[in-house]
Amino acid sequence: MVKRHRIQFPPVNVHELDQDEVYFYLFEGDSKEKIRLHDYDRLFAIPGLYEQVVYERLKCQSPATVAEVLRYSVSQSHQRLNELRVLDLGAGNGMMGEELKKQGISRLVGVDIIPEARAATERDRPGVYDAYYVMDFCNLTASDRSELESWSCDCLVSVAALGFGDIPAQAFLEAFNIIGTDGWVAFNVKETFLNRSDDSGFSQLIRELIFSEYLDLYHLQRYRHRFSIEGEPLYYFALGGKKIADVSASFVESLSLPAD
Ligand SMILES: C[S@@+](CC[C@H](N)C(=O)[O-])C[C@H]1O[C@@H](n2cnc3c(N)ncnc32)[C@H](O)[C@@H]1O
Structure with missing residues (x-):
């Protein structure tokens, strides 16, 4: 069973960010990590994270x-x-x-x-x-x-x-x-x-x-x-x-x- 991750999208208006600069936060215990959607090395290193963010939350089809x-x-x-x-x-x-x-x-x-x-x-x-x-x-x-x-x-x-x-x-x-x-x-x-x-x-x-x-x-x-x-x-x-x-x-x- 793949672990569910605690993620949060930024509350600020990120309209001015280019598509490859967009980011979210990943919470693990007390730590909070900023990860860009294009930080593929980081996203892929954590089982289920890419699927949860891109496919479940952002509904990529x-x-x-x-x-x-x-x-x-x-x-x-x-x-x-x-x-x-x-x-x-x-x-x-x-x-x-x-x-x-x-x-x-x-x-x-x-x-x-x-x-x-x-x-x-x-x-x-x-x-x-x-x-x-x-x-x-x-x-x-x-x-x-x-x-x-x-x-x-x-x-x-x-x-x-x-x-x-x-x-x-x-x-x-x-x-x-x-x-x-x-x-x-x-x-x-x-x-x-x-x-x-x-x-x-x-x-x-x-x-x-x-x-x-x-x-x-x-x-x-x-x-x-x-x-x-x-x-x-x-x-x-x-x-x-x-x-x-x-x-x-x-x-x-x-x-x-x-x-x-
Ligand atoms: C948004 S991901 C898409 C992954 C997958 N096709 C999907 O739909 O889930 C873009 C992928 O392109 C790869 N990529 C970027 N530049 C590349 C290059 N010059 N040669 C081969 N792969 C590259 C990245 O490492 C990344 O895994």
Whole structure:
């Protein structure tokens, strides 16, 4: 039985904080610890804390939604969902892996930049992934790349991990090119990333990719990702599609991506 934690969201108005600066307090006996929602090493080190804060309190529905978008996209083809070999980029403590298992997918490879994510997955969801690598997708070595390619993944998923100081555009494209041609792609992004007024690297990439010769879009769904700490709904888009070809170097150069 996982321990319940005493947590408290800050009473002050935190509207001016960026999404990656938001924090809460964790009480243990007499001590009070401030933890940011992006302090993943700390969150994952404490069993059940990430689930309690992000999934119970803030009602995150992204892994289930992106898994459903993937299922719906694949259902529009003659391929079978349970035959996919999935690369889960920014897998965290395995919430998406668990959802994909529920959909009948059994071949799963997880990747995350921090060892605490893998340790938490092995502790709380053992056996969900066939392999789970600690790698920084911004700095893959040739041997990282060939290790990942050896799994012949034909599907890339990434949930709540793109942008906002997590996985930058270049790293996402690296993962896109690791999966096979004709592979499936399912991920989520904040709704403003599809807005022309947002000129961040991620925003540019997603808008260009959706209508490019590299991806066939199968499904695009706006939904409530979770609530903010102030209780306001945060809307995201979940996308499902089929890869047509590796993204070329000239496409990447044409985006002139900043390192965000
Ligand atoms: C908000 S968590 C999402 C975890 C999980 N996908 C979920 O939905 O619960 C974002 C994850 O992306 C990982 N991440 C950030 N930058 C990364 C990078 N450059 N390469 C691989 N993983 C990264 C973080 O360590 C973190 O576990």
